[in-house]
Amino acid sequence: MSANSQFTTAVHALCWIELAARQGESPITSERIAESLASHPVLVRRVLAPLREAGLVAVGRGPGSGWRLGRSAERITLREVYTALAPGGPFALHAHDPKPDCPVGHGIRPALTEVFADLEAVMARELARHTIAGLLDHLLRTYPVG
Amino acid sequence: MSANSQFTTAVHALCWIELAARQGESPITSERIAESLASHPVLVRRVLAPLREAGLVAVGRGPGSGWRLGRSAERITLREVYTALAPGGPFALHAHDPKPDCPVGHGIRPALTEVFADLEAVMARELARHTIAGLLDHLLRTYPVG
């Protein structure tokens, strides 16, 4: 396993915030979200912090306060979640520079960087097809609890 | 950085094997490949081993022996390299299971698994557009040494 699970955690949290809102519970605390994740409130805040910067969620501070979606769930795509979290993609170049006097060693990095940029682009396009609302509806319908 | 650099190392090695072959040096040893990578022969063998299983490269053992492409460089795609190396994708679900009695916690994993499978598919399609020969020609032409 070569990736972190922040994207999964973030999507889970957003779906949960939306579901809670549909049930009239909004805003919702990090504590409540952490319960569903079987995790800790600090992790929830850590993951949600960049989403707050991106305007995907809004947060209040006092008692009875907590997290709320920054806009309607129909207009939050997984692409926005992904880019808010991952400035760099899941692809890594060499751990250290290869020999620059070798023709391959000299050109492989920029060449692969182009390939990786194309991969990021098609991934982003695919992620943009899914919204939080769509994903939540899908999982509630396709994988009902019980 | 959330990914390993094995894919980069493998593509680098394959390009180098092909370039050496074009220059009449074939097969080529792990030692020679490791030089260009500024790495170690053992790492080269570790990365190339699964490619050998997939038939992308062939290897001999005695003196004057080493690595050779398993088929022509025009017919080895980056997709094959990727799938030979990464049985699991770069996307991770939760570190541990979420609460199954929560509707979101119950359905989020299978739902996101579907999304990740779609992402793998579009990535594979994009990677299939590139071959070792094409990549090598491109980097030699676009990024000439000196």
Place this chain on the structure above:
DNA sequence: GAATGTGTAACTCTTTCAGTTGCACACCAT
């Protein structure tokens, strides 16, 4: 049989990540 080369397991070192603790700050109610 000696030299060359791969195969692989085991180890170290570093980095990264999830998990955790602690404390400062903000907000609301009384």
Place this chain on the structure above:
DNA sequence: ATGGTGTGCAACTGAAAGAGTTACACATTC
């Protein structure tokens, strides 16, 4: 204003993954 509730963030811990390295067994050529 005061105490309870909640987020913000820095720092620490423990576990896991990965690159790099060593060592040794095995295969092939001469």
